[in-house]
Amino acid sequence: MAARRYRILALDVDGTLLDADGTLRPRTAAAIARATRAGLRPVLCTGRRYRRARPIAEQLGLDAPLVCNSGAIVKDPTDHRTLWRADFDPELAAEVLELFRLHREPAVVFTDRSPDRADFIVQAFPTGREPFDDYVGKNHEHAEINAQWRWGRTPRAGDDPLFHVCAIGTRAEMLAFESAALDRIAGRIQTFVLRTSRYLGTMCELVRRDASKWTAVLHLAELWGVEPGEICAVGDDANDIPMIRNAGLGVAMGHAHPDVQAAADLVTGGHEEDGVARLVDEVLLA
DSSP: OOGGGOOEEEEETBTTTBOTTSOBOHHHHHHHHHHHHTTOEEEEEOSSOHHHHHHHHHHHTOOSOEEEGGGTEEEETTTTEEEEEOOOOHHHHHHHHHHHHHTTOOOEEEOOOOTTSOSEEESOSOOSOHHHHHHHHHTGGGEEEOTTSSTTSOOOTTSOOOOOEEEEEOHHHHHHHHHHHHHHSTTTEEEEEEOOTTSSSEEEEEEETTOSHHHHHHHHHHHHTOOGGGEEEEEOSGGGHHHHHHSSEEEEOTTSOHHHHHHOSEEOOOGGGTHHHHHIIIIIOO
């Protein structure tokens, strides 16, 4: 396949660009540089917050917009502008917060503020729930602990927008919470149950129904005059499936869950096989 056929290379970060230890392998970094020189525009698509995604882009020498928070927001790293965000409407925001209250789940509410301010809000810390406290503790300097923040009331003008909220616990707890969320707010949200090696717990993420890495990448594609068929998307986890399934070329990593691989047109190597580099050299630039 000629490199000019694909104009955007949408790349998941954890588990795809980075290996299981969170390391950007030299061969992967070099392959991304070759793809960029050949005319592809790499776009990082991640569940990470903007603050944690930006250093990976800088390490790769990329200045393209970043798709963060599992596709709920797109940020421009050159000036920190928000290019797109999938806000909950006031009714949905109130329903989501009520869901957390009813199930007594502490919530991590992500913010879209300037880089010198908090990345997320929690009602209390510590809570005595080890997985939740592990996450907040490891990101404490970027947290706002605020027992009064809009909890238990309908959002009002001037409030932080609500666009990405998550619970954190054991995998069994998060699967049960996901089921409860989908039962209560069916058709208005989508959920992702994910775990990374950085944290003890599993996350259950809630975003707007139409928010995904794919939706966010399509927003950029429209701005750049790129057709969906000219996008190659690579990932390894559940929140990568929409972009893998819909891209012109959808690629799963070799270590990805079988559901992710089933959505892909192609399965490349895993971490130890430098799967992204193999894709670039053996398919995109071949």
